[in-house]
Amino acid sequence: MTYFIDRRPNAKHKSAVNRQRFLERYRKHIKRSVEEAVNRRSITDMERGEKVSIPTKDISEPVFQHGPGGARNIVSPGNKEFLEGDKIRRPGGQGGGDGAGEGGASNQGEGDDEFAFTLSREEFLEFVFDGLELPNLQRKPLKSLEEIKMVRAGLARDGVPSRISITRSMREAYARRIAMRAPIKRALKEAQEALAAEERKDPVLRNPARIVELKAEIERLEKRIEAVPFIDTYDLRYHQLAAQPQPSSQAVMFCVMDVSGSMTQNHKDIAKRFFLLLYLFLEKHYEKVELVFVRHHTAAREVNEEEFFYSRETGGTIVSSALTLVNKIIEKRYPAGQWNLYIAQASDGDNWDDDSNICRDLLVKQLMPQLQYYAYVEITPHEHQSLWHEYETVAAQFPERFAMRQIVDAGDIYPVFRELFKRRLSQEQ
Known part of the structure; x- marks a missing residue:
């Protein structure tokens, strides 16, 4: 006889197996609650879980009931009102039972609250990033001998x-x-x-x-x-065991943010929240994705994570300085033959008059032939400027690898993020 033993660690008084079954069964309701929570909470507040409520009518269980016919003997102690053959009147109120279960008003009986439970941080992020992935991720040639896999290589008379x-x-x-x-x-x-x-x-x-x-x-x-x-x-x-070289699926994400004077504090906060969401997404789903942070105004500079999110540097706007710097970093550290290259850029669309054409040429001639994907978000409630229009030209030439979306307020961050990094049908197949 075969025995299956579940050795997954369970918290005290909890069942991991039943919890996973419950999360999968009510995935649609939980995902809707998670999306509402993302829109109302700060992205920087992703380090905790979320309390989720499900209507009681949606968690009802199927039950077996006796059908008509057959002989049944029932003993009901304390019955002083009904005799055999009497019909029991249906209770008043909504829902067929003291007004319970529907949440409606009633002058009698009790109601049921929605079923509420708390998602852990890992479960919460799992629902937040469900169905997302880096587009066009490809297997690349070997980077070094460190990319190896130990495989069986026959038998020998000596060993451990x-x-x-x-x-x-x-x-x-x-x-x-x-x-x-x-x-x-x-x-x-x-x-x-x-x-x-x-x-x-x-x-x-x-x-x-x-x-x-x-x-x-x-x-x-x-x-x-x-x-x-x-x-x-x-x-x-x-x-x-023998060391067998393996193709590498390593990737690098360039986070490019405009910190010029035209970017108001609200614009910068939205850009930071977008990149924080991107950072959490990559951290959770990918082990071999490196992050490169680039800030720019009239000049671009590679910075660390802390300075990227919290530095108060400002100035004019020359977007091409950032694209030029990214291209130099790629040539020096991340050759396209060994890395999957991604760029995510956030800007308010304002740029030096003659610089947008330069940005278009840099993308078309140098960057896009090397990149797997380029995501551009423009944070502005106003009409688009020259940079957006030049980027539209790039998107027309690279429709599968260049995407651009507009963000008006903080409520657009999560929907835009899901649209930019949703799983493509071609990759699912």
Whole structure:
């Protein structure tokens, strides 16, 4: 009989298996509650879970009931009102039962609250980023010998005990015992037949010395058979492992943010929240994605995570300075043949008059041929300026790898983010 043992760690008084089954069953309701929570809370407040409510009418369980017909004997102690055959009046109120379960007003009975429970941080983020992925992620050639996978490479007679092959070792031992016992068993059989033939002779013709000699030989051969070891060090076989190079799916995400004077504090807060959401998404779903943070006004500079999100630097606007810097970083540290390259840019659309054309040429001629995906969000409630129109030209040339969306207020961040990084049908197939 086969036994299945679930060794997943469970918290005290909780069942991880039942909880996962519950989350999957009511995934639609939970996801809707999570989306509402994302829109009302700060993105920086993603480090905690969320309390989710589900209407009681949506968690009702199917039940078995007795159908008409058949004989049933029911004892109802304390019944002073009804006799056999009486019809019981339906209770008043909504829902058919004291007004309970529907949440409607009633002058009698009790109501039921919505079923509420708390999602952990990991469960909350799982629903937040459900169905999202980096577009066009490809397998790249080997970067270095560190990208390897240990694979089985046959058997050997030497190895560590943890890699011993029990089946192959027992097979070798069995074959060795057969080979070593075979000639001894043949000699034993001949001696036993000779002894039986000698004992069948007439007592006058029987040779007692020969009988003693044959018995001694049989005893010696039996001891030799028993002396053959069940398993010997010669029989042991060990699995061998070899390092096999693997294609690398490593990626780098360039986060480019406009911090010029035209970006108001509200614009910068929205941009930071967008990039924080992107940061959490990459941190949760990908192990081999590096982040490069670039801030720019008239000049661009690569910064660390802390400075990217919290520095108060400001100035004029030349977007091409950031794109030029990103291109230099790619050439120096992230060659396109070894890395999947992604860029996410946030700006208010304001740019130096003659610079938007330069940005278009940089993208078309240098960056886009190397990139897997470019996501541009423009944070503005006003009409688009020259930068947006030039980017539309780029999007027309690279429709599968260049996406641009507009964000008016904080409520647009999450819907725009999901639209930019939603899973493509071609990748699902």
